[in-house]
Amino acid sequence: QVEWTARLDFLWNVQANEEKREMHDLESSNRRILFNLLPAHVATHFLDNQFRNNMELYHQSYSRVGVMFASIPNFHEFYMELDGNNQGVECLRLLNEIIAEFDQLLDGEQFKAIDKIKTTGSTYMAAIGLMPEARIADDHESGASYMTTMAELVFTMKDCLADINENSYNNFMLRVGLNIGPVVAGVIGARKPQYDIWGNTVNVSSRMDSTGLPNHTQVTEEVYQLLRDGPYVFQCRGKVKVKGKGEMTTYFLVDRKAAPGGGQHHQAPTGTGANPNQP
Missing domain, CATH: 3.30.70.1230 (Nucleotide cyclase, GGDEF domain)
Known part of the structure; x- marks a missing residue:
């Protein structure tokens, strides 16, 4: 009976650890998705514990x-x-x-x-x-x-x-x-x-x-x-x-503007064939 209980405890611990890993992986995946969707400072706002249950419009x-x-x-x-x-x-x-x-x-x-x-x-x-x-x-x-x-x-x-x-x-x-x-x-x-x-x-x-x-x-x-x-x-x-x-x-x-020594970083835009005073 003791051995059977010990085996059950072991299996439960294995299952619990596996579920923890899966939850951690899911949370990491959700964080990556959120940071891809939103700017970092906005994503951080939603991940902050005090705002997680806040359904107000950001x-x-x-x-x-x-x-x-x-x-x-x-x-x-x-x-x-x-x-x-x-x-x-x-x-x-x-x-x-x-x-x-x-x-x-x-x-x-x-x-x-x-x-x-x-x-x-x-x-x-x-x-x-x-x-x-x-x-x-x-x-x-x-x-x-x-x-x-x-x-x-x-x-x-x-x-x-x-x-x-x-x-x-x-x-x-x-x-x-x-x-x-x-x-x-x-x-x-x-x-x-x-x-x-x-x-x-x-x-x-x-x-x-x-x-x-x-x-x-x-x-x-x-x-x-x-x-x-x-x-x-x-x-x-x-x-x-x-x-x-x-x-x-x-x-x-x-x-x-021209760099020291007379160099020019960029050419002025050309080739549009349009009058710059007309929208």
Whole structure:
């Protein structure tokens, strides 16, 4: 009887340990999924014990966030052409490669303060100033510093896309809009939670993209004032009609200023064949 009880205890212990391992593996898997779905600081919020049973909507207001929309305006015609030749899958593979390359840029030390928000079709949305350790203060220096990081991301994305063009024999062009201002961030959805940001700042940034020109980065007056004394060349576009805002004075972030010794980091955007004063 004693031996039988000892065997049962042993089997129960084995089963209990196995169930503990399975629960630990499941918890680790769930954590990985959550951190893939949400920014780290938001995922941590939901994993914190004191919030686990809190079903209230997660939201956070920010007084100053830099927002970027970056589109590939000629990707649609590329897709239509390939899809007509039954090569739509190849088109999606290439788009996935482009987005994955952009994602990888944000893993680097230089751009660690930038959060990817989402992609919609061939439009890539990112923001800076959302992380608790990387908030944008109300002073000029803080805004200029963080928006410089965002501007450098734009130039790096253009370089990245140029490399992809060279390897795939394409001519994709990046069209970018930048803005800075207050936003509200939050998580919507239960089964498939999605982190997003809302507000006038986001809408105007999107309009800076959609009313821009291929191979150009259009920025608002607020962004221009922060970066005008920095290492960049700007061109005033003039008044642009922006839906819901009327006419706005906007600027093109054309290039980096010449490096000491007369070198130039980037060529000014060319080849669009469009009048920069026309939306």
